Amino acid sequence: MIARDPAVSLEDHFAQGKYPVLFNDDERFPEGESMEDLAARARQAIEEIVLPYVRTAAREGKKGLHVAVVSHGLCISQLVAQLLKKSADPVPKGNLYKGLNNTAWARATVDVKGATEGEPMEVADNDLPPLVVRVTDFNRHSHTDNVKRQKGLGSAAYDPNQKDIRAFFGGQTVTPTEEPYSESNAHDGVVEDAIPKARA
Structure with a gap:
């Protein structure tokens, strides 16, 4: 979350490539809606x-x-x-x-x-x-109480391990698989661990 500088207008924040949290109902991001x-x-x-x-x-x-x-x-x-x-x-x-x-x-x-x-x-x-x-x-x-959360969305053109979630939302009974993630999400944990942690 980017802190908003009260001395700088919202438009100037945007011009600097900064997008702070909007608190007023009439405020909007560029090309967005309030x-x-x-x-x-x-x-x-x-x-x-x-x-x-x-x-x-x-x-x-x-x-x-x-x-x-x-x-x-x-x-x-x-x-x-x-x-x-x-x-x-x-x-x-x-x-x-x-x-x-x-x-x-x-x-x-x-x-x-x-x-x-x-x-x-x-x-x-x-x-x-x-x-x-x-x-x-x-x-x-x-x-969604019994749906096992997968990290990210499947990015492969066709990922057979995504069929369970599609079937569930289509109303079918789904038997859980032993794989924790679909094939297209297998590297999520590795990518997250590789991201440097912010310093306090």
């Missing part, structure tokens, strides 16, 4: 991808519709936050929905207040009935 940009993108995704399904379900009198949105952890946190802003009922305050483990998932329910299964509602395209949004699951990662 947290505010990410929140705007998440808000757009909720408006353009999720809410049309909510409107359609309300018009058709359907409940229990499932919509899956796949993204990376920071964006998932912002998607949850933007969805909660649509709730007519009070929602928990604070940053409760940040920090997902790798491949973790979240689940939220969205109910139209007063809707009943089988009873269609009139909902205009530019309107939204009062919603009740609840986060039922966040940072669920038990599906």
Whole structure:
């Protein structure tokens, strides 16, 4: 982590090839996006991808519709936050929905207040009935509890020892192998040991 010199602007840090940790939501790395940009993108995704399904379900009198949105952890946190802003009922305050483990998932329910299964509602395209949004699951990662961590990613064009992890994430039962790493990662430990340690 590079310490930020308070006497030097963020732009001057970048010009010197230094990239300190960003703490403010409006800050961004060159050609990157800020947290505010990410929140705007998440808000757009909720408006353009999720809410049309909510409107359609309300018009058709359907409940229990499932919509899956796949993204990376920071964006998932912002998607949850933007969805909660649509709730007519009070929602928990604070940053409760940040920090997902790798491949973790979240689940939220969205109910139209007063809707009943089988009873269609009139909902205009530019309107939204009062919603009740609840986060039922966040940072669920038990599906990886028994996965043996491999160092790095396989770099060989085809590494037969990577088939176990592909099979696992494809839903198959996997029998552990005796090799601790795949062939393409066999030198990770050697490379790490060869890197000089930083001096205090």
